[in-house]
Amino acid sequence: MAVERRALIHDGPGGRFEGVFAWDDAQSGARPAVLVIPNILGQKEEDNVKAEELAALGYAAFACDVYGQGKRTQRGPGASRYMDEMNADRALLRDRLAASLAALKAQPEVEESRTAAIGFCFGGKCVLDMARSGLDVLGGVSFHGVYDRPDYDTVSPIAAKLLICHGWDDPLGKPETVVALAQELTESGADWQLHAYGHAGHAFTDRSMKGSTIPGVAYEERADRRSWKAMKDFLREIFA
């Protein structure tokens, strides 16, 4: 086993985008592949590491970029500047997600007909939007995502299977928001599952948020471990 990575630069709506593609060089031929969609801060090393973990599981993975080359932020003031632009134009976000997915599918290591998407925080919203807009993935996993619907017409039935991993104490996803999402996905005919974790909040997979003092926003080891395991089972199921 030799997990490799390379930069993946592609054009898309509004400019040029740069992410990292990871795969196991010891495997030959095309394999199922996973789009890894970053959180609020944009493309970064943590996402590349997730892509490598997926590569070690036998998938190809692309830690993608929907903000644009070089557009990344840090925690603190201004952290949400690029995310805010995307939230203000969900149709553009959808088109950028389509471009990221197309870039993944164009890689020679990727089996075009068997892809999935996972995402964290804002990236979880992106996963849901991919399913809602009918982009061609077999499934998606949202980790502490954001659940508000886009303003465009969504598809029905939603074809992608969905796993929503949710920290119950997440201030961005209060119980009524979770119930509304469940209702939306039910009405859209999606094959959906929600895994809710007690005593976990937003960002529960984010190791850089260990010991965070923001109420309801912190790394939580059990939810991180259990949700990653659930994702592995989910990917095994959809790629079977």
Next chain:
Amino acid sequence: MAVERRALIHDGPGGRFEGVFAWDDAQSGARPAVLVIPNILGQKEEDNVKAEELAALGYAAFACDVYGQGKRTQRGPGASRYMDEMNADRALLRDRLAASLAALKAQPEVEESRTAAIGFCFGGKCVLDMARSGLDVLGGVSFHGVYDRPDYDTVSPIAAKLLICHGWDDPLGKPETVVALAQELTESGADWQLHAYGHAGHAFTDRSMKGSTIPGVAYEERADRRSWKAMKDFLREIFA
């Protein structure tokens, strides 16, 4: 591997109780064990089969009886007569669950300090009541359970880890009831997880309910398969 079963008859509050104990005879020594708590109908072959499936996984299992020897019902009028008695006396139910657990722990094949409980429908409520009343299990899994709290004081913190497998369309567990359970378990300090399944209702594990025409009550293959897999992962975690 040779999964065996034997009748397990024991005394308890209000009479004599009879269930079925299952274990793998090819294994030697004491092993972790699981109490299997039946649904509304009481002790029956379906529960014994679940116990055998657990035995094949390397656990000992006791498909128990909280109604009393010979007290079983069929679907249709009168199905709930013994369950109704238990729901009217939750303290008695708790004490019978304690007797069932003690009977399990008394078996020579059972490692007394490592037990769990699983239950279906009314049995899911029993699992929650075991945790709420501080009975000595490391964890519990409720499959399409019933979530109303008992009238006695419950322990805090709840020590048993809990996995709640829930069909989102279950008319016995509407969203507000699920949210209230999550709130209760959070306040009780339980390590809890909820797995909710879209397009599944009550009885989603119950093969005898295939093609049921009762709204929101039917077997659902995906939720059955996924929840059993989640249970296996959960048991592996708590018995690690």
